[in-house]
Amino acid sequence: MRDDAKAQRKAQIEAAAYDLLAEKGFQNMSMLAVAKAAKASNETLYRWYGDxxxxxxxxxxxxxxxxxxxxxxxxxxxxxxxxxxxxxxxxxxxxxxxxxxxxxxxxxxxxxxxxxxxxxxxxxxxxxxxxxxxxxxxxxxxxxxxxxxxxxxxxxxxxxxxxxxxxxxxxxxxxxxxxxxxxxxxxxxxxxxxxxxxx
Structure with missing residues (x-):
């Protein structure tokens, strides 16, 4: 993935994480929920962020x-x-x-x-x-x-x-x-x- 495409994808994932954080709080949200909201794979999230x-x-x-x-x-x-x-x-x-x-x-x-x-x-x-x-x-x-x-x-x-x-x-x-x-x-x-x- 090109650097600019990866940066754009990360921005989408992080925006989805903020939305879920506001809705559910840190303890009640999951990586899977973030992946679904961002239309990304769970594997991508774990590869890029770990957990x-x-x-x-x-x-x-x-x-x-x-x-x-x-x-x-x-x-x-x-x-x-x-x-x-x-x-x-x-x-x-x-x-x-x-x-x-x-x-x-x-x-x-x-x-x-x-x-x-x-x-x-x-x-x-x-x-x-x-x-x-x-x-x-x-x-x-x-x-x-x-x-x-x-x-x-x-x-x-x-x-x-x-x-x-x-x-x-x-x-x-x-x-x-x-x-x-x-x-x-x-x-x-x-x-x-x-x-x-x-x-």
């Missing part, structure tokens, strides 16, 4: 790559780090609180082996967080903020996200509107500037 946990590892990695690519594009397009920070907030929230991200968090929470939780943490911390740290390095280099970039990035993400991910994953909170996410991002940035801004 159900392997399939969800692939979903997590693909989602982390997508988030990292989008953040890279947005952060490299912005020449001014302060405007990049303003742009980062609502976009990061939209990615972290998307239906797919919520589904992956729910799957990780219901995986008794803990494997998915570890992959989720590794991918988020390994691919996405360093991009945020790079921005905060630019902000400290440009004397917008004072402090260590890793500490500042951690503080900012805490201020921005708080408990929203867990509340979305448990169903205690529905999807946020763009205006709510923008308002939250503005407040997080203002609080960060109060705590660490260069006067």
């Amino acid at each position: 159900k946990v392997g399939l969800f590892q692939a979903l997590i990695e693909t989602n982390a790559d997508r988030v990292a690519d989008r953040l890279t594009d947005r952060l490299t397009d912005a020449t001014d780090p302060k405007s990049a920070l303003t742009d980062l907030g609502p976009n990061l929230l939209a990615m972290l609180l998307s239906d797919r991200a919520v589904a992956l968090n729910q799957a990780a929470a219901s995986d008794a082996t803990g494997t998915l939780g570890k992959v989720l943490a590794e991918q988020g911390r390994g691919k996405v967080f360093p991009l945020i740290v790079d921005l905060f390095k630019r902000l400290t280099d440009n004397k917008v903020l004072t402090g260590h970039p890793v500490d500042l990035a951690t503080l900012y993400v805490d201020l921005l996200v708080g408990d929203l991910q867990i509340r979305r994953a448990t169903g205690a909170l529905g999807p946020l509107t763009d205006s709510v996410m923008t308002d939250r991002a503005q407040k997080a940035e203002a609080r960060l500037m109060t705590l660490a801004g260069v006067s």
Whole structure:
């Protein structure tokens, strides 16, 4: 199978997996159900992903790559780090609180082996967080903020996200509107500037 055809087929399989995850949950879905929904063979799924946990590892990695690519594009397009920070907030929230991200968090929470939780943490911390740290390095280099970039990035993400991910994953909170996410991002940035801004 050609690389582009295989990538398209994987995208169909992974879309079917997300649909079934939303409908049945991680514990109650099967590789066979995913294969049927994607009109693929069960053998193909096992060959490409190994098992159900392997399939969800692939979903997590693909989602982390997508988030990292989008953040890279947005952060490299912005020449001014302060405007990049303003742009980062609502976009990061939209990615972290998307239906797919919520589904992956729910799957990780219901995986008794803990494997998915570890992959989720590794991918988020390994691919996405360093991009945020790079921005905060630019902000400290440009004397917008004072402090260590890793500490500042951690503080900012805490201020921005708080408990929203867990509340979305448990169903205690529905999807946020763009205006709510923008308002939250503005407040997080203002609080960060109060705590660490260069006067």
